[in-house]
Amino acid sequence: MSTTFRPWDPDQDWLLPPSVHELVPAGHPAHFVRDLVREQLDLSAILSAYHEGPGGSAWHPAMMTALLLYGYTQGVYSSRKLAAACEQRVDFMAVTALCRPDFRTIALFRQRHRAALQGLFVQVLRLCRAAGLARLGHVAFDGSKVKANASRHKAMSYARLLAREAELAAEVERWLAAADAVDASEDADHGPQRRGDETPPWMADKQARLAKMREARGALEAEAAAGQEEAPAVAPAPRSAGDPEQAAPAPPAPEPQAQRNFTDPESRIMKTRDGWQQAYNPQAAVDAASGVIVATYVTAQGTDSGQLLPLLDQVAANLGAYPEQASADSGYCSEANLAGLAARGVDGYVATGRQRHGTASATGDQPPPERTLRAAMRAKLASGGYEGPYRLRKQTVEPVFGQIKAARGFRQFLTRGLANVDAEWSLVCCAHNVLKLAKWALGG
Secondary structure: OOOOOOOOOOOOOOOOOOOHHHOOOOOOHHHHHHHHHHHOOOOHHHHOOOOOOOOOOOOOHHHHHHHHHHHHHOOOOOHHHHHHHHHHOHHHHHHHOOOOOOHHHHHHHHHHOHHHHHOHHHHHHHHHHHOOOOOOOEEEEEEOOEEOOOOHHHEEEHHHHHHHHHHHHHHHHHHHHHHHHHHHHHHHHHOOOOOOOOOOHHHHHHHHHHHHHHHHHHHHHHHHHHHHHHOOOOOOOOOOOOOOOOOOOOOOOOOOOOEEEOOOOOOEEEEEOOEEEEEEEEEEEEEOOOOOEEEEEEEOOOOOOOOHHHHHHHHHHHHOOOOOEEEEOHHHOOHHHHHHHHHOOOEEEEOOOOEOOOOOOEOOOOOOOOOOHHHHHHHHHHHHHHHOOOHHHHHHHHHHHHHHHHHOOOOEOOOOOHHHHHHHHHHHHHHHHHHHHHHHHOOO
16 A cells, blocks of 8 residues: 655745745744834834935845844844844744845944944833833842953953063064164175065064053053042142152052953953853843843943942833832942932842842841941841742842843853943843743733
8 A cells, every 4th residue: 555645846846936924833933023123113213324325225224123133032143143044044034034135234234223223122121111011010130241252361460561561572672683683684795775674574463462562551551540530639748838849649550450351451351150251241120020121231340239220220211210129139239229229219129148048138247236228128138038029039130141141042242342242232132022022912
């Protein structure tokens, strides 16, 4: 008895081409992202950058925006991988309607419209708010280190810069003297008009590296001088009329351990779970009811203590209101932050120290005799116990970083410089919120 199979003929031509709506099933996120960009997002800031002129037509900016946004929801960030997906994956074809932009075009589009793409975060966030996904009942704050697009081995401390600069300067002087001696010898042998008097390439490379190191040293010294200017002024000691004119004080020198990276000077070496890395410190405020990111930005500071109030104010700027409750770990605990929470009318829950497993009280940290805000917060957390609102922090904000880093594979920035990585991170968070909105809209 013969077996009957469904026909399979790769050489069969189609009488009618399929619709892009048929490439993936109805309810697929590709349809949602494409329609979201076409129908609900304001792309006027991008569209206004295009004008009629000579040359070929550009790819439609809405298609390019949808491609980037959908790619980020799928953990595809590289322009080359996005271009390959347009040729190989039917879900991307459903978004682009079979358009295949080159990877250079994708990269240039993302670079050219960086600010406008960064603004999509607030647009999507307000759509989430309108859908009831950002209720601002409880918002949890946290930061997570993300590797910079630079190696920590390309960083050098100020003390090492000074020593290495002196070594290279002496080495360059020796090479220059040797080159002069060789030139004189070759001039005597071949005449002054003949070849052989060029600066050796290996010496020029060393000179370029020396110039770059001097530039890095100057930047560190400028940062130290700026920090000195921000410090409170100290009145000089009085002088008698007969004292000679005192010399101006020397500018403050950077700390010997202060470091600067040659590849991405705005990144910093930070302690992570994987040891010390060249990194940035993205911040996020997450709504506990939905997991929607309601505020975010990137800082080059390794500590979180100065980030709580700016994040809180960004929540109000994005959505027009402060959250009712806010929680954060001990990295955000300071008298200024606790006072700022109270001044903004936010019911704060900030850890004052390391937490015992299953409780909200600190260990080994006796309250000071004076009544500080930190001591009051310690008592507040202890009175709530395990069922207190602080328990929401870990289950709210940490899974978001896990989804971004582990599920969608964003573990290192592609761009360099604080402004660029801030825009890149905003698009990553925007994609996270798009998935939340898609899950709500599709009934998932």
